[in-house]
Amino acid sequence: MAGSATRRSQVTRLVVVGGGAAGMSAATAARRTDPALDVTVFEAGDHVAYGMCGIPYYLGGVVDRAERLLAYPPDEFLARGIELRLGTPVTGIEANHVRTAAGEMVGFDALVLAAGAEPVVPRLPGLDDPRVFTVRALADAIRMRELLDAGVRRALVVGAGYVGLEAAEALVERGAETTVVEALPQVLSTVDDPVAELVAGELRRHVRLLPGRRLGGIQPHADRLTAVIGDEHGEERLDVDLVVVAVGIRPATALLAAADRLPSGELLVDDHMRTSVPDVFAAGDCVAHHHRVLGRPAPMPLGPAANKTGRVAGMVAAGGDASFPGVVGTAAVKVFELHVARTGLSLTEAHAAGIAAVATDAQSRSRAKYYPGSEPLFVRLVHEPGGRLLGAQMAGRDGVAKRIDVVATALYAGLGIADLTRLDLSYAPPFAPVYDPVAVAAQRGGKRGR
Amino acid sequence: MAGSATRRSQVTRLVVVGGGAAGMSAATAARRTDPALDVTVFEAGDHVAYGMCGIPYYLGGVVDRAERLLAYPPDEFLARGIELRLGTPVTGIEANHVRTAAGEMVGFDALVLAAGAEPVVPRLPGLDDPRVFTVRALADAIRMRELLDAGVRRALVVGAGYVGLEAAEALVERGAETTVVEALPQVLSTVDDPVAELVAGELRRHVRLLPGRRLGGIQPHADRLTAVIGDEHGEERLDVDLVVVAVGIRPATALLAAADRLPSGELLVDDHMRTSVPDVFAAGDCVAHHHRVLGRPAPMPLGPAANKTGRVAGMVAAGGDASFPGVVGTAAVKVFELHVARTGLSLTEAHAAGIAAVATDAQSRSRAKYYPGSEPLFVRLVHEPGGRLLGAQMAGRDGVAKRIDVVATALYAGLGIADLTRLDLSYAPPFAPVYDPVAVAAQRGGKRGR
Structure with missing residues (x-):
């Protein structure tokens, strides 16, 4: 597979790009492997190591405070000797240094790219309205929860995958009359139609489900959003107070343009999480995982693999020995x-x-x-x-x-x-x-x- | 291993001894394998195919009626062409025929011994009192449930294995002040002491637990039973209304005295459930199962193996092809x-x-x-x-x-x-x-x- 076969010389400076599950696992594992290692994590946002999969439960009120989603408080990482650079986007990776948005250059002997993935937001009118949300960044979730706490009467969820369904449940739990729009005729495309039908049946007990329909755009008004929802026969207008867009994610790998990747963008790595770029490892949702049943790399942007690949990348980058065996494609979701x-x-x-x-x-x-x-x-x-x-x-x-x-x-x-x-x-x-x-x-x- | 290697000639008459999970599985599987087969099941008691593991839940009231424990009503077996001889103990197995308690001789080409196991009742004074129960036969359970329905204020359970613990929970659910006596210092000897300690802790929230104590005997009175419970330091007398004896079981294999067996009595069988006696198969709690981790036969009197070995014995006895792969020793129990x-x-x-x-x-x-x-x-x-x-x-x-x-x-x-x-x-x-x-x-x- 992809990846440098040469032994790296002694690593003394490790840079991790991305403070999510993969990045913080990498940083922690690297320090544990080599306590003398200089480890710096650059995170564009303001939070690290939060349980992204817990966000729907925070939105729904099942989890009371955003802090409860933090796997560890930031101080814990500082105590472990990890330097955290919050609010510091990395805008370029060059030979043995990264460049921050502010123009700072920081050198490294090894780098772990764990920038994760970004929610796909269709290029449609009105989706830049602040009442339109994606479910991924904790900061967005905190903002959305404030809106929900103030009271949301009607909501629209666009996309009936894992995130869309969990978001719909959260909105219903907060008392919002919720509509779910899915462009495909089937909800939850990761399961076959008999299971999807069971899911659709459960959804219909709680929400208005519109499969085979597309969002055409949003018309913002002061007191509401008007969503335009269409199919081949025409379109309908739906007034809501809040929209969740959950139509998918794309791996955040633009920083490593030179690296081998799948057509869908996920970086190809060997089982030590080495990319095809020397000294650069990658982990989490931005990489393709070896799928043991398919026998080839495949996108599988889920929490367990993010944590495990982060740990492997950190250990190997720090000179330790570890490998990731790949996935078999296991996932679970609660739908109401x-x-x-x-x-x-x-x-x-x-x-x-x-x-x-x-x-x-x-x-x-x-x-x-x-x-x-x-x-x-x-x-x-x-x-x-x-x-x-x-x-x-x-x-x-x-x-x-x-x-x-x-x-x-x-x-x-x-x-x-x-x-x-x-x-x-x-x-x-x-x-x-x-x-x-x-x-x-x-x-x-x-x-x-x- | 034990078992005849010779091919049997065409089987036309199959006798099954025992109408529990193993016996009824054998009978059903045999008829399915060869619909022309003449299948007769001899059962000493009055019920067949009841969920023995459900008895504690029937006693506790979680299951309302005894009939709900029946996997199938007896008519179902008749409809499948199986002859049921209830209340008919088999007292002898001789070359190609069985003898019933009434002296009837019934011939067979193949026999499945699925007589299960019998609760061990220590030879102590007073244990023949009708207010002293074991938890195995449905008829006993129905009688005990009648007592419980009439109101039992104080109960004693002797033995803290799976059955004793489930019985204790049932008694507590019925409002009885319950004492559990266990001769060993540890409850639930199938787990190691850290887990046993967790179990003991849970038990103590609900019952009086006396580990390392032995029942010395029961003194029956008209209005109560006085249990004598002792340890090396002396003895205590405990007045109760009902006693459950759950100190273990022994395989019911006396009928097949010639067959190879473990020292503890369980019959040795090959993976087709053949005993060392020609034309005689055995299944369920009366056989030793191949333990895949130990690599040798071991007692494992649990429901899943009883059902599966019964099915294999019936299929093979009827001329079909099946084998039992053995067990790895899996078991689960709810303790409160x-x-x-x-x-x-x-x-x-x-x-x-x-x-x-x-x-x-x-x-x-x-x-x-x-x-x-x-x-x-x-x-x-x-x-x-x-x-x-x-x-x-x-x-x-x-x-x-x-x-x-x-x-x-x-x-x-x-x-x-x-x-x-x-x-x-x-x-x-x-x-x-x-x-x-x-x-x-x-x-x-x-x-x-x-």
Whole structure:
């Protein structure tokens, strides 16, 4: 893969660009690996190491104060000997030094680029209004929460991916009458349509869901925003007080124009997180992760990989030994009362990758049928007819997220469908049926291969 | 291993002894494999296919009616062409026929022994009183529930294993002032002492716990039972209305005296569930299961293995092809609000097996720390210093049972401690911290091997 194969000489100055999960993990791991290392983190914003995935819960009021999202207070990093340069955007990376927006030049022996990703905001009229938000920066979240605390009666969410759905839940929890617009006919494109239909059903209990519609623009008024929402048949106008744009993110990799990357922009790195540029590592949402099921790098901008790749980049940059094994594509999301999880490839993804995959669906229960709280649990296994396991999706109100981890572990280990029927999974009536839903689905899927 | 290697001739008459999970699974699987097969199930009691693990919840009132514990109504089996002989104990198995208590002789081409296990009742005075119960037979449970419905003020549970703890919870839920006596100094001997201490702590919030004490006997009175409870320093007398004896079980294998078995009595079978007696299969709690971590047969009288071995025995007896891969020792139990799970070997078990194992403990959380419902989660990994994974234990109030399955899957696949740090486990704030507790413990354990 990409990456310099030469051994770097002794590193004494490490610069980290980006103070998110990846950057702060890199800085911390580097100092731990080499306590004599001079480590400086440049962060364009005013906060470091905050739990970005917690922002919807802060917006919704489930988390009371923004400070609770900080993994560690900034002082903690100072105490660890890490220099934090908040509010200091890096505007250029040149041979062994970075340039800040203010024109300062700071040298490095090794650099970790952990600039993350930026929310995509379509070039449409009115989206620069201060009542239009993306969900990523903590500063924006604090501003949006102030608006919500003051009272928001009607809200629009544009995009029904993970962030859009979590934002919609937050808005509903704050009492806003919420509309969700999604350009695609299906919500949550990371799962196949049977699961997406369950999600859409849950959404419709709480919001007005408009799939297959596009935002045409926003007309700002003093007391409201008028959103123009269209499909092939025409358009409708919707008055709201607040708009959340959650149509996707793009990796923030413009600073490293010379580095090898995917067409979608994510940097290619080796398993030590080295980019193709000497002395420059990268981690987090700005890199492509080795996808173990696909067997090639793929975008997977999720928290666990950001933390882990940051740690690996920091350790290796500081002269230590570490590697990142890649991902299998595991993710979970709560959509109101519905829990949804996926791992590996969806059927759509498998087909897009040219794999002759099939899907086996099973409706089971989360606990013994007679035990209170036992909920229907939908399991889809994606596999080759011959039994090679490719992925799984689950949806239900109980026992979903950690159950997907059985399949995630199986994918890591290269187990097949038949193995899933042979696992010794935990059983007690309050926690599972005697045949776990994963085994039930695998049993059914295994029969197709015979 | 044990078991006949010769191919059996065509089977037309299958007899199943025992109508529990294993026996009814065997009967059902056999008929599905060969719909022309003549299948007769002999059951000494009056109920078949009931969820034995649900009995404590029926006693406690969480499950309202005993019928809800039936996996299927008896008619369902009749409709499947299975002959049910309830209230018909089998008293002898001879060459190709069984003898019933009434002296009837019934021939078979193949037999599945699924007689389960019997609760051990110490030979002590007074234990034959009708207010002294074991927790296994549904008929006993129905009788005990009647007593509980009429009102039980004070109860004693003898034995602090899975069944004793679940029974204690049921009694407390029914308002009984409950004492738990355990002869060993530690409760729940299937886990190591740090987890047992958490269990004991939870128990003490609800019951009077007397570890290291033995029941000496029961003195029955018209209006109460006086239990004599002793230790090396003396004895105490305790007046109660009801006693539950849950000091263990022994496999019901006396019918097959000629078959190879463990010293503790469990029958040895091959992976097709063949005993060493020709044409005789066995399944469920009366057999020893291949323990994949120990690499040898071991008692593991739990529901999932009973169902699965029954199914395998029935399929193979009917001429089909199936095998049971064995167990890794996974179990879960709810003790009041504490959830406890284990898989593989405990440290005690590993040492008993002569393995130079160590334990790595980590205190983590079940969800993102800022998310409501996030609970402390204790994880113990048992492993060799070199990284070979041997087992795990977990305890907490949230996210325990299905999290142990990650380690159960890893054990099945032969993964090591280092692999556990490299898994791509699900993350979202409502379901897990960004570093899952399993990974946190594995990270710590992996460092010990370096």
